[in-house]
Amino acid sequence: MDRDQMRASESDRQVVMERLRQAVEEGRLDVPEYQDRIDAAMQAKVYSELDILLADLQQLPPPGFTEAGLEPTAAMPATPLSKVNQQLRESADEGSRKWKIAGVAVAIAAVLALILFAISPQVFLYFAIAVLVILVLFVVAAVAGLF
Known part of the structure; x- marks a missing residue:
């Protein structure tokens, strides 16, 4: 059976949603498009439906792909907050x-x-x-x- 026709698991959907979240933080997706893709990921039944959600996002591996044996060798440098995270932080400050x-x-x-x-x-x-x-x-x- 071809991989595109195989049914996706909940963990496959979670991997895709995590990749979409990273794409929002990197500025590759805006929030409404992110929400649309998250909704589509939750509805996806087969791998091909999940692959479509990530097709236009460069440097992202396919759903369910994990790199084995790779560990970071150095501490990651602090990066500035993404636009979405900055908006969330500002709204929390406003609430306080x-x-x-x-x-x-x-x-x-x-x-x-x-x-x-x-x-x-x-x-x-x-x-x-x-x-x-x-x-x-x-x-x-x-x-x-x-x-």
């Missing part, structure tokens, strides 16, 4: 900034609550009850599926 802003807002609210309690405990009590009522209404709305 949002949490920092939320933390500062909570701290300010706590200080204001302490000041209000020091000035007038009765006003603080009414304010605290109002906040609790609003929170309960949000929980009820969430359970009811309103948002």
